[in-house]
Amino acid sequence: MTRLRQDSGEAGPLQAFVDGLMRVKRAPWLVIGLWLSTLVLALPLSLTMHGLIGDHLGSSMAARSAVDGMNYDWWNEFLAQSSGVGQTFVPAILGFAAIVQNLSGVADAAGPPSPVLWVVAAQMLVATFLIGGVLDRLARDRAIGAGAFFSACGVSVFRFLRLSVVSVAVYALLFVTVHNWLFGNLYLRLLEDLTVERTAFFYRLGLYALFGAMVLFANLVFDYAKVRAVVEDRRSMVGALAAGWRFVRRNLGAVVGLYALNSVAFMGVLFLYYLTAPGAAANALAFAIGQVFIVLRVIIRLQFAASQTALFQGRLAHAGYVARPLAKWPDSPAAEAIGPAYKNG
């Protein structure tokens, strides 16, 4: 077991990465819980989609071809005649194209399709609620029980909602103002009189890198602000943000190195799914592989949080240190009331 200790010298990014992995491994309920949250949140709209597809297919012969593979003509017919959430049932949901489409949507600041926007927003709210408990659990690196977990969630949620006022403003600035300036203004100016698409491709790639660096940097600061808010039990989110910023600035190499390691792990998961993503013919297997992929994505998300926590603890605190005492619920009056009877009994 890799445990970072302050007295063993400063934690490096590789140590933090490995320690993070171990912490995630020791927190299987976090993985299961977060995976279930995506499943539960996605379920209502999936049932709606089930109804839309079923209604359109009716008792036609097209249903059989849709079971055996995909009838693209039926698919187009469905899209032409559906609205709302039905419009998101596009070929790009197939296999790895789904991931490409979603990443492309973020890179191009397209935002989630409006019919599913509320589910994504709900998931982000749920994540905002859970992240305090997740960080607490990963920071303590030991089982804390559901009560303590949700207590940590409750303690942090309003703090993180306050922090999200800042993070939403920063991300809005990046995804609306800066993105529009980079891709709606600068990119178009670079393209003026350009006759070579390859050059346009590399211009855009460069702008993606620049924009990505800004987003990742903001993300880093917010991540460490959350880590410090939980580990150091900070109530002021302005203070946590400043502390996160200081940590990133003073440990830039380690922080960026760790982020790169985690990103490589994320790429590895994507590559694995690219290799295994099933085609249109697959039925249950496709869903199973898809869920394994989602679980791996959850693990990667936790790995980011765990390894960043490990790095922070290794550099400024120590492993397993969390300033706030573990929540312990008092006995209820009912317990006291039955106490004597129990003793007497």
Added chain:
Amino acid sequence: MLLGLLLIQAGPSGQTPNLAPLSPRNANYDIEVTLDPAARTLTGSEVIEWRNIGTMAAYSIRVHLYWNAFRNTNSSWLKQRKLVGDDAFGEAEASDFGYSEIATIAVINGDGSVRADLKPALRYISPDDQNTDDRSLASAALPTAVQPGESLRLRITWTGKFPKNFDRTGVIGNYFFVSQWFPKLGVFEAGGWTAHQFFANSEFYSDFGRYDVRMTVPSGWTVGATGREQSRADAGNGRTRHRYVQDDVHDFAWTTSPDFIEHTQRFEHTGLPPVAMRLLLQPEHAGQADRHFAGTAAALRYYGEWFGAYPYGHLTIVDPAFQSDSGGMEYPTLFTGGTRWLSPRGSNDPEYVVLHEAGHQFWYGMVANNETERGWLDEGLNEYADSRVQAEALQPNYLVQRFFGDLIPWQFRDLPLKRATDTNWMNSYRRLGDRDALSTPTFQLWPATHQAQSYHKTALMLHTLERKHTWEVMQKVLATFFTRWRFKHPQPDDFFAVVEEVTGLPHAWFFDQVYRSSNTFDYAIERFDSEALSSRGLTESPAGLAFSEQTTRGSYRTTVVVRRLDAGVFPVDVLVTFSNGEQVREAWDGRARWQAFTFDRPVKAVSAQVDPERVLLLDTNYTNNSRVMEPATDAAATKWSLRWMVWLQDLMMTYAFFV
């Protein structure tokens, strides 16, 4: 000069072989033009020799000045585009606008002396929309009428300013694509001049003739043009004069750029004349030369075998520069393709557009109907034919979609595109098929539905006829139409007459619906059940009316109700399949709004279909054409909603990154 006069590509004499005329050659253009790349202008002089091949005298002329469509935002072209929200010149700079300005125009004698100056009489006209700001069509009264059989010689000098590369013509960087660039006469027909203003949906219509064009461009720049290059000579000041000549064509387009990579390949196929293919490729597409030649050769081969040979012996393929908006356009013996830097093999991009534009050499190029009014007659016929060629020669053809700013292609190997529905563009017709009638003059079609009508509806309509009459019949229809009407400017009725002649059947009922109306088609199975044969109620008996209830053991009554949901009428078959494998087919004329069929059999039915072979490709909703007793609906809906769910979960995880 050392360069001197170079003789190029034109056989031993350096001249175009003096072949027997294929066309009337009644509109001949002799043009001298100089390109100023820095100023982005053309300075030109032309002599037009026009012969009146009509039956009445011409008292005036009509001259197209197409580049005036880009003169200002009040042009009919740009106003029509703005109707659908496309305000391409809304924020354009002064240098982005283009124009064509006649300096002099005169009737001249055989020796070149001026007989009559027409400039004072020249005025802009707008017969189609009365837009007095439009400058795309001009008219001038003639001092003396040109009687049938007589000729007129006109000399015009003009200046053309390139618009920002926009819809077919223009300039970007040092890539110049020069089309619809010279003052050009309309077509004088039985009713007088056929000459329309230039609209967003308009294509073109001109008479056939000989084009002898000298283009002066910077030395070292590659030139591609209609016809064959006859000579190349030094024109001084670092410029070279290229001379191209072509007989029996109705237009002349050219391109020049220092960046082209030139490839050549010879098309040869048994029974067809060879064709020298010349490809002017953008350097970034260097690896795609074979794909451009493959698409072109497929058109030359299959169209040649099916309809008639390509007679010109040479063909130039221009790969347009990125962002030039000049791709996918046909001109006589030259066309533009259109590809992407990243273009995965196994999908017909660029093959499709190359094949389509090469195919135009047969319809637009030789049959040459009036595209301005009846664009479907070449675009639709060509779309139908190229779709068949794709199915024959260019497989596989997988769906591709692009991400990350439209730059990264993703090929869906699970979704091969099919001829009947995908390369005939069923989806476009399904959405927009009822927004206009095909008989509407093309330039008056709603700009956003032009393609759905002219290309896609026509392709589906012809493919429907193919499924009704067989490919052999349709091949004969198109071959007859091609060979009978090439170089003669046919009308839609000429095509309909050929259909009726070849099939031996009246087709007015069909064309009244698909051509003269905007009706769409949708047949459906409305009710399908199969249950034990039974009856109950009062029946006659010796004692009078008596109640009885009977169930016939081992006998089932199957009821199928077929409904016509849309206005379109088409005869369809109804196919019922029984559990013992027996199939019963009923023909229905499809006229009534509904029709019930009943079948008494010893077994239950398992499925019912209306139009089981999908003859009627114009049926916009085919899912409702069938019903089965034991549908797989739930399994299909479960499978695909779960697949969709994984996408949604991934989307949620993607945005969870920001929490």
